[in-house]
Amino acid sequence: MTRAVTRVVSLVPSLTEAVAVTAPGLLVGATNWCTHPAGLEVTRIGGTKNPDVAAIAALRPDLVVANEEENRAADLDALRAAGLDVLVTEVRSLDQAFTELDRVLRACRVPGRPRWLDEAEAAWAEVPDGGAHRTAIVPVWRRPWMVLGRDTFAGDLLARLGVVNAYADHPERYPRVPLDGLRSRGADLVVLPDEPYRFTADDGPEAFGGLPAALVDGRYLTWYGPSLVQAPAALRAALRRPVRGRS
The missing domain is CATH 3.40.50.1980 (Nitrogenase molybdenum iron protein domain)
Structure with missing residues (x-):
């Protein structure tokens, strides 16, 4: 029973x-x-x-x-x-x-x-394969700086949207990297979620000088649940509207 x-x-x-x-x-x-x-x-x-x-x-x-x-x-x-x-x-x-x-x-x-689970799968199935790729640093914390490394859910979502994680081949999943190391990685974008650390337009982009910074809703990047229905559109919109820190 x-x-x-x-x-x-x-x-x-x-x-x-x-x-x-x-x-x-x-x-x-x-x-x-x-x-x-x-x-x-x-x-x-x-x-x-x-x-x-x-x-x-x-x-x-x-x-x-x-x-x-x-x-x-x-x-x-x-x-x-x-x-x-x-x-x-x-x-x-x-x-x-x-x-x-x-x-x-x-x-x-x-x-x-549930209907939302079918809708989430359909929304991500509609994300086109391939296309222009950018290489991004994805911090999740500062003081000390921590970034997405290998084998992460958020990294997989970004990869599906044409954003290659600069630390995807790192042996650690959430490596601590000094800021100078991040700046010298050769990325052309920094992706800053608002959780677990709350990065904002005034807290985060300035650390990377003139590098474009995409401010994304952490719920769409790191949560797996009903938010996955809206996540592809929300993340694409944020990636298309990067801000620039002070150089």
Whole structure:
């Protein structure tokens, strides 16, 4: 007999939005960083890196959904030790995101495939292959500077849009690189998302002198869920309108 799932806790903002939009009322807990959908009323159980294990256990969830990159293994082990069922996703490409979203929703016993997931796949299928390519540096933090390296979901999205990550062949997934090293990489574009570090027109472009800087919505670049429907158009628009820092 299939076990019923009526109470879910999400430790990942992307998965929180996916579950909440698809099955309203199923979520009973989410992190402080789970900002979508707007107005979500659930118990907040701390951050992605420091969830309150006791508070999660007290919610008596049938399932906890997590991610191997966003959540710490020690916290997930503690949840399992508390007797909770934990589903851990791995998302390092767009195709993998679609597969994992389907797996999560099935685990939540969602009846049928949500329309937004079909729409997201269709939106990305319409992105043309090939075309002009630019080479970009993609910082995700400063003080110290950290950039996208190899094997990342955001890097895969950019590659599909004709933007080659300058550090895609780096041995680390999120390498720390001194600013002088970034400037000398030979890129012709810098892509600055507004999360996890909040880069803005006044905080980020100036570090790269006259290099064009595309300011992108981090939700469209790094979240996998309903936002994937709008992501191709939103990212293309941002990439077409770069700003320039002070040279």
